[in-house]
Amino acid sequence: MMSQKNFSCIGGLEKHIKIVKEMVLFPLMYGCVYSKFHLRPPKGLLFYGPPGTGKTLVASALAVECNNSDRKVSFISRKGSDCLSKYVGESEQQLQKVFTLAQQSKPCIIFFDEVDGLAPARTSRQDFVHASIVSTLLALMDGLDSNSEIIVIGATNRLDAIDPALRRPGRFDRELYFPLPCYTARKDILSVQVKNWKQKPAVKFIAYLASKTVGYCGSDLQALCAEAVMSCVRRHYPQIYTCKTKHQINERALKVEKQDFIKAQESIVPASHRLSVVPIKCLSPKMYPLLQDTLYTILTVLQEICPPEMMASENSDTEIRSSTMKCPRLLLHGDDDCHTRHLAPALLHNLEHLPCHVLDVTALFEETGRAAEETIIQKVKTARHTLPSLLYVPDILAWWDLVGEAARVVFTSLMKGLDRSVHMLFLSTIHCSADIIPVEILELFDVHQNEMIEISPPKPVERLAYFQQIFTKVHGKSDNISTRSSYVNFIQVLGPTRFKTEPKRLKEQEVEIIAAPVTRRRAEGKTRMKLSAVQTTSSGHTANTRNSLKRVHSTSGERISSKRHRPSGDSRLTSIESLTEAQVQDLLDRAVNYTDGWTCHQLETLYASLERVLGNSHGDPFISVADCLERFRQNQRSRNNDN
Structure with a gap:
């Protein structure tokens, strides 16, 4: 059946699958090894973690693997609510029937999904029925012999809600945590989801999509792929929503593209963000x-x-x-x-x-x-x-x-x-x-x-590179900014590993990103800007760095354009292009000198005001920007005097 998935259909959980095999399948299939060294095989394993991280999926794949093994292993799955009954004593009988069936069909694995509903923590405020069920489950798990060939697996989203008596060796011997997938795990999950598509997305785009889905669990990524397919169908065949009869769809014409995933991501709220939003975000290209x-x-x-x-x-x-x-x-x-x-x-x-x-x-x-x-x-x-x-x-x-x-x-x-x-x-x-x-x-x-x-206020070199972005679209600098933006996103996905292996080389690349446009303009003789703290590297190293930046940019799934791209009707771009090189240099010098000791929040406010002035400027843009800088300078002086 296509709905049955084994371990090869699960992405991002290789470590968990290895532990499950060692603790569940190996004792049942290679019991002779344990008996030779007089080892007690484990009796239980507890899965816990946020919803949608693959706990039930691993258990379902384990059931398929049990049927595919040389030695058949029975698998019994029960929800926590399946064993509960409104009649006194019947819930305990249901539990006993499950363990009796496991004894008759051993080797056997018993899986209790949502085990916190079956065995909640016993307190003085709890009714007698749940306390009796927990006591029965404890007794049944203690009654399993060391070589009974029966293993109990539980899964829960609320670890603290489970009775503490279950969480000890001899009952649930090990607790396995299922976290939200990291970048590598998300990339593996997306690859598994699209591996059966006839027209798969590019590997580079899968890496880009994995970097943009921080906080998504496995179920969210599966829903994202499904919504992207539906977005593709809506884009190619919008008439199916108004047609009363079945419309013929050409499956070969359906190709899920980048825009479909972007639209799908806008309509999906990750499960982890519905309860609390963790402030995780990469450093923006502007900052x-x-x-x-x-x-x-x-x-x-x-x-x-x-x-x-x-x-x-x-x-x-x-x-x-x-x-x-x-x-x-x-x-x-x-x-x-x-x-x-x-x-x-x-x-x-x-x-x-x-x-x-x-x-x-x-x-x-x-x-x-x-x-x-x-x-x-x-x-x-x-x-x-x-x-x-x-x-x-x-x-x-x-x-x-x-x-x-x-x-x-x-x-x-x-x-x-x-x-x-x-x-x-x-x-x-x-x-x-x-x-x-x-x-x-x-x-x-x-x-x-x-x-x-x-954290000290930004230095003059950093402020110069920051305000330089406002004027980067002059003389064809937009390509460099897009390349740097993509490089920033990629570097922050793989940050710790890259910093750990090549800290010095990475530092040179970061500095060269800021130095590249200044170096080029200095060689052409079109500007007098000087960055005293930034040193240019050799020509050979520059070529290698440019090649590496090309590869990094391709990883994000975006196209690298060698031509200048100027959107039509951009009033801000028109205002900037009317400025001369000397005027741009003068404005940059003023911005750097006026903002000495300013915090990032003040610099962001000034940056936004300068962008608004350039976008709404109908006269001389140089005068408008200079007046804006002077107003901010006077306001900052008055605040300092008041303090």
């Missing part, structure tokens, strides 16, 4: 010249303080090289709030293979009637269940003074109790200078271990 050096510095520090298995998407057997006795932690502080709005989300994008748990004001006060300290304990406990993981606390001062003394003591105690054996990265941001940070927070970070990084 990249302004924050590229800072982002590189932070990633370099993370390479030093984090174990290697945390920075890679796949765990390695390398020993921990970190000398600190605490779990890796990092605090981004400074008067410029770009660390919370841009840098921290970009870091989360680079570390998307780690399960991210956000502790902010919304999470603390989301549930009415729940104490803040209870939420803090729950967040840290959940993060420790999914190691290696990441605990993100954005703008910690936003809630530090809102909660009571008990909540602050609980938070600091939990953080101080984490040693380096706990592979959990504690990332936090704080919008103030170092001398204003509360002492309790300062004690959590060690400045000598590079665990505190101050």
